[in-house]
Amino acid sequence: MTKQKLFLLILFGVMMTLSAGCFGGRQVEEEVVVPLRSPHPTFTPTPTQPPAPTPAAPPAASEAQISTLREDVSSQPGQASASSEASQTVLGVLNDDLVNIRRGPGLQYPPIRLGMRGDQFTITGRSADDEWWRICCVEEQPAWVYQSFVDVDGPVDAVPVVNVDDNTGGPVVINPTPTPAPQSLPPGAPAAPPQESPTEAPPAEPTAPAFPFTLVAQEQFPESNPLLRIFLYVYEGDRALPGYSLRVSKDGVELPVSALSSDAAGLTWPIASPRQRFQNMKVEFPEANPAGTWVVQLVDGSGAAVGPAATFTLGPNDANRELYVRYEKQ
Known part of the structure; x- marks a missing residue:
């Protein structure tokens, strides 16, 4: 029994030795897990946009183009004449x-x-x-x-x-008469004989006398009464002038007038109408026949004429028997 146990022990030892020889050279290679480094976030560069091209300045116009433009503008008479007429x-x-x-x-x-x-x-x-x-x-x-x-x-x-x-x-x-240019004589030609100037100058035309007043209105209006009536307005600016009168003649015969102008302006017609005028003197001639030629002239207090005369001609059945004259001081 002892031998048997010994044999078994030896056999077991041999088997263990063989086992160690067979598996002793194999080493189990354990896989080493290498920890991976956490990736850091990376910044993706924004693609650079190419700069926008700067618009090129328009080429300067040449002298020929400028002259062409001027001709085009001058060839449009409507615009030029319109601006000229407006000015x-x-x-x-x-x-x-x-x-x-x-x-x-x-x-x-x-x-x-x-x-x-x-x-x-x-x-x-x-x-x-x-x-x-x-x-x-x-x-x-x-x-x-x-x-x-x-x-x-x-x-x-x-x-x-x-x-x-x-x-x-x-x-x-009225355009001025152009002065004729003197004609040159050909070489050797005899000079023209001098023209004789007239010995007597023509008589000067009489000039109208200068008056301190101007006749600015001379009018006639219908009158229902059979008499002839004359209104006068003598003024300076917006002020009626007193102390003036009228010299009145009919068919060359002077008629008596005693009225004088006042310093307050009235009206020739009581209601507003196209015939209404300012006046500061009135004179009537109930006994004179209205038909004929009437001459009316402004005079001062001494009877001297101070304004041009106004002439009115009335027919036999003329209804415009209201005469009106207006004198303004210069």
């Missing part, structure tokens, strides 16, 4: 009521209509004595207004002097 337009606004607008520059021309304060017209000409404006237009025709009744806006110096053709009533621009 040369002269406007006139009436500054009084019941202003006579006449066919020509003078009291001898008949009134076309009555203008009211604020009426506006285009001034197209002036009279040679600078006392009347020609305006456009009344009844599709040029007309004339006394300058004292017009407020002007625009280049007055550019307004031409015009006249009125007595035959047609149309305006005629």
